[in-house]
Amino acid sequence: MKIKLAVIGGGSVNWMRGLMRDVYCLKNVEGGEIRLVDPNVSHVTSVKNMLLKFNECSDKYFDVSVVEDRKDAMRGCDFVLTTFSPGAMDGFFNDLEIPVKYGVRLPVSMTCGISGASAALRTVPVAYEIVEEMEEVCPGAVLLNVTNPMTAVSKAMNLSAKTVKVYGICHEIFAMGHLLEKILGICRPEGMSNNQYLYEYLPEIGFDYTAAGLNHYIWLTKASLKGEDVLGKICQFAMEHEELEPAGENNQATNSYVNNCQAKLALCRQFGYLPIPGDRHLIEFMSSMCNNQNGFGMGYGVLKTTVDSRRLDKVLQQREIDSIAAGDITVDFRVSGEDIAGIMQSYIDKTEMITICNRPNIGQISNLPMGSIVETKVKKEKDGSITPIPAGELPRPIHQICYLHTAIIETVVEAALKGDRSLFIEAMSMDPSTGTMDFRKIPQLCDDLLKANRKWLPRFFD
Numbered sequence: 001m002k003i004k005l006a007v008i009g010g011g012s013v014n015w016m017r018g019l020m021r022d023v024y025c026l027k028n029v030e031g032g033e034i035r036l037v038d039p040n041v042s043h044v045t046s047v048k049n050m051l052l053k054f055n056e057c058s059d060k061y062f063d064v065s066v067v068e069d070r071k072d073a074m075r076g077c078d079f080v081l082t083t084f085s086p087g088a089m090d091g092f093f094n095d096l097e098i099p100v101k102y103g104v105r106l107p108v109s110m111t112c113g114i115s116g117a118s119a120a121l122r123t124v125p126v127a128y129e130i131v132e133e134m135e136e137v138c139p140g141a142v143l144l145n146v147t148n149p150m151t152a153v154s155k156a157m158n159l160s161a162k163t164v165k166v167y168g169i170c171h172e173i174f175a176m177g178h179l180l181e182k183i184l185g186i187c188r189p190e191g192m193s194n195n196q197y198l199y200e201y202l203p204e205i206g207f208d209y210t211a212a213g214l215n216h217y218i219w220l221t222k223a224s225l226k227g228e229d230v231l232g233k234i235c236q237f238a239m240e241h242e243e244l245e246p247a248g249e250n251n252q253a254t255n256s257y258v259n260n261c262q263a264k265l266a267l268c269r270q271f272g273y274l275p276i277p278g279d280r281h282l283i284e285f286m287s288s289m290c291n292n293q294n295g296f297g298m299g300y301g302v303l304k305t306t307v308d309s310r311r312l313d314k315v316l317q318q319r320e321i322d323s324i325a326a327g328d329i330t331v332d333f334r335v336s337g338e339d340i341a342g343i344m345q346s347y348i349d350k351t352e353m354i355t356i357c358n359r360p361n362i363g364q365i366s367n368l369p370m371g372s373i374v375e376t377k378v379k380k381e382k383d384g385s386i387t388p389i390p391a392g393e394l395p396r397p398i399h400q401i402c403y404l405h406t407a408i409i410e411t412v413v414e415a416a417l418k419g420d421r422s423l424f425i426e427a428m429s430m431d432p433s434t435g436t437m438d439f440r441k442i443p444q445l446c447d448d449l450l451k452a453n454r455k456w457l458p459r460f461f462d
Contacts, residue, residue: 001028001029001030001348002029002030002031002032002033003026003029003032003033003078003079003344003348004032004033004035004076004077004078004079005023005032005033005034005035005077005078005079005080005081006034006035006037006067006073006074006077006079006080006081007034007035007036007037007080007081007082007083008037008038008070008073008074008080008081008082008083008084008130009037009038009081009082009083009084009085009147010035010036010037010038010044010047010066010083011036011038011039011040011041011042011043011044011045011046011047012038012043012047012083012085013043013046013047013314013317013318013321014083014313014314014317015083015146016047016050016083016321017050017317017320017321017324018336018338019081019083019336019338019340019341020034020047020050020051020054021054021331021332021333021334021335021336022335022336022338022340022341023062023341023344024054024058024060024062024333025333025334025335025341026341026344026345026348027345027348027349028348028349029060029348030060030061031060031061031062031063032062032063033062033063033064033065034051034062034063034064034065035065035066035067035073035074035077036048036064036065036066036067036073037066037067037068037070037073038066038084040088042318043314043318044066045066046318046321046322046325047321048064048065048066049321049322049325050321050322050324050325051064052064052325053324053325053327053331054331057331057333058331058333070130070133071133071136071137072137074130074133074134074137074138074141075137075138076137076138077137077138077141078138078141078142078347079141079142079143079144079344079347080130080134080138080141080142080143080144081144081145081146081340082127082130082143082144082145082146082147082153083145083146083147084123084126084147085123085147086122086123086126086456087119087122087453087455087456089307089310089311089314091118091119091122091453091456092109092119092307092310093307094118094449094452094453095109095114095115095116095118095119095449095453096109096115096304096306096307097307098445098448098449098452099114099115099433099437099445099449101448102437102438102441102444102445103292103436103437103438104433104434104436104437104445105290105296105304105436106284106290106296106304106433107256107280107283107284107290107296107297107302107303107304107305108280108281108284108305109305110148110149110216110281111148111149111150111151111215111216111217111281111284111285112149112151112216112284112285112405112408112409112431112433113284113431113432113433114428114431114433114434114445114449115433116148116149116152116284117149117152117408117412117424117427117428117431118449118453119148119149120149120152120153120409120412120413120416121412121415121416121424121449121450121453121457121460122453122456122457123147123148123149123152123153123156124152124153124155124156124412124413124416124417125156125416125417125458125459127145127147127153127156127157128156128157128159128160128417129160130143130157131143131156131157131158131160131161131164131166132160134164135160135161135162135163135164138164139162139163139164140163140164140165141164141165142164142165142167142343142344142347142384143157143161143164143165143166143167144167144169144340144343144344145157145166145167145168145169146169146170146340149215149409150168150170150215150216150358151168151214151215151358151373151409152373152409152412152413152416153168154166154168154215154358154359154373155360155372155373155409155410155413156413156416156417158359158360158373159413159417165384165385165386166359167340167343167355167357167358167359167386168215168357168358168359168373168375169338169339169340169343169355169357169358170215170216170356170357170358170375171194171337171338171339172215172216172218172276172277172278172281173198173211173218173276173277173356174194174198174337175276175277175278176198176211176220176276177194177197177198179244179261179264179274179276180207182244182245183233183234183237183244183274184225184230184233184234186202186205186207186225188201189201193335193337193342194337194339195339195342195353195354195355198356199353199354199355199377205225206225206226206227207223207224207225208222208223208224208225209222209223209224210222210223210377210391210392211276211356211375211376211377211391212364212365212374212375212376212391212392212394213275213365213374213375213394213398213402214373214374214375214402214405214406215358215373215375216277216281216282216284216285217275217277217281217282217285217401217402217405218275218276218277218356218375219273219274219275219276219394219395219398220234220273220274220275220276221273221391221392221394221395221398222392223274231272231273231274234268234274235268235269235272235274237265238265238266238268238269238274239269241265242262242265243260243261243262243265243301244260244261244264244265245260255303255309256280256302256303256304256305256306256309257278257280257305259278259279259280259300259301259302259303260301261279262279262300262301263279263282263283263289263297263300263301263302264279264282266289266300267282270397271395271397271398272395272397273395273397273398279297279300279301279302280297280302280303280305283297283300283302284433285401285405285432286401286432287432287433287435287436290302290433291435291436292436339355339356339357342355343355343380346380347380347384350382350383350384351382352379352380352381352382353379353380354377354378354379354380354389355377355378355380356375356376356377356378357375357378358373358374358375359373359374359376359378359386359388360372360373360374361373361374361388362388363388363390364376364378364388364389364390364391365391365392365393365394366390366392366393367393367394367399367403368394368399368402368403368406369403369406369410372406372409372410373409376388376389376391377389377391404430404432407430408427408430408431411423411426411427411430412424412427415427416459417459418459419457419458419459419460419461419462421446421447421450421460424446424450425442425443425446428442428445428446429442
């Protein structure tokens with residue numbers, strides 16, 4: 001079988017190393033076409049050369065091309081992968097650093113808060129238009145999105161989707177395996193994939209669980225082992241431990257991607273349930289965890305992911321890709337562990353599978369608004385349809401915070417699609433992140449962000 005895949009953001013030196021290796025590992029696929037779309041000529045050329053090297057080193061052949069016109073690239077495709085970033089590092093710099101002048105210092109800028117909302121203004125219109133074009137040139141295709149801010153982008157994509165099957169995929173759920181090992185002693189067998197562990201192995205050993213919430217704010221709301229409720233044991237662990245592992249030289253945070261779950265355990269102690277994503281994302285949802293009283297998260301071991309560090313990452317990642325293309329690094333076709341290839345394989349084989357993804361709420365979380373984007377387990381059916389698995393009600397403290405952020409995100413998406421400054425200001429006036437600044441200055445902060453990112457915000461200025 002041959003497949004056609006378009007990658008919007010195909011110059012992503014972060015994602016493409018692993019995800020494209022996974023594509024070459026797909027079973028029952030002999031090759032096909034991979035079409036790359038990205039304005040960053042240097043990056044996308046590096047990725048193309050890496051894929052040509054993959055052709056040499058595997059028993060599969062893909063016709064790899066860089067395509068300038070997005071719609072042409074997606075024409076007739078079976079799958080579209082989106083990992084685009086309007087404004088890239090320049091936009092992220094504005095998102096993160098302009099709010100600092102007003103007393104708002106967030107660590108990531110890829111989810112919520114004033115920084116995440118600013119990023120959403122750039123990404124949401126593009127996300128909406130991509131699916132509009134897919135409905136025209138590849139109706140019924142499967143869209144696999146990893147672009148952040150995930151909730152806002154998934155909302156936009158689903159607004160324009162009719163036949164396109166949209167998956168909002170995040171790998172933060174994979175942290176659950178490490179948490180269960182440290183807290184309950186449930187270890188993942190060596191060599192087992194994340195998907196197999198979460199959705200096959202755990203049920204087989206009698207671990208029944210519900211994970212639900214919003215992207216980067218998903219919680220373990222139910223957990224039982226062989227019929228025994230173990231949430232109490234998890235909470236007891238949180239009561240007895242400030243950190244997931246004993247503090248020591250070998251597990252101290254040395255970069256912004258590493259922390260020892262101090263925020264996660266604090267939330268578990270006070271709410272009675274365990275959040276799963278990394279602390280750097282969690283603290284952005286609550287101003288009480290990210291303000292000048294706790295060093296804007298540093299008191300929980302969370303370091304800011306600076307734009308300079310991201311720029312350096314890109315340089316190093318591109319060097320690695322270039323080294324692979326040149327044959328200086330041996331191609332290792334082990335799968336990355338991401339769920340994207342598993343979803344593709346399920347469509348290729350016409351089989352069922354379980355995954356966790358971001359989808360419109362049709363009742364899977366019964367106490368969040370219908371149509372809002374939620375993150376829960378879903379079942380991909382043999383016929384290709386997507387059936388959310390009911391998660392019930394979110395517990396009260398989690399529900400209240402998710403409900404607030406849902407309202408904010410819905411308003412931000414509307415502001416982005418309409419190019420409406422007043423809606424942006426309205427959303428940020430509700431947002432917890434602006435709780436560390438003077439309310440009267442929120443319009444000025446919003447205007448500063450809009451002006452700085454003007455070149456990527458045509459709906460606000462044309």
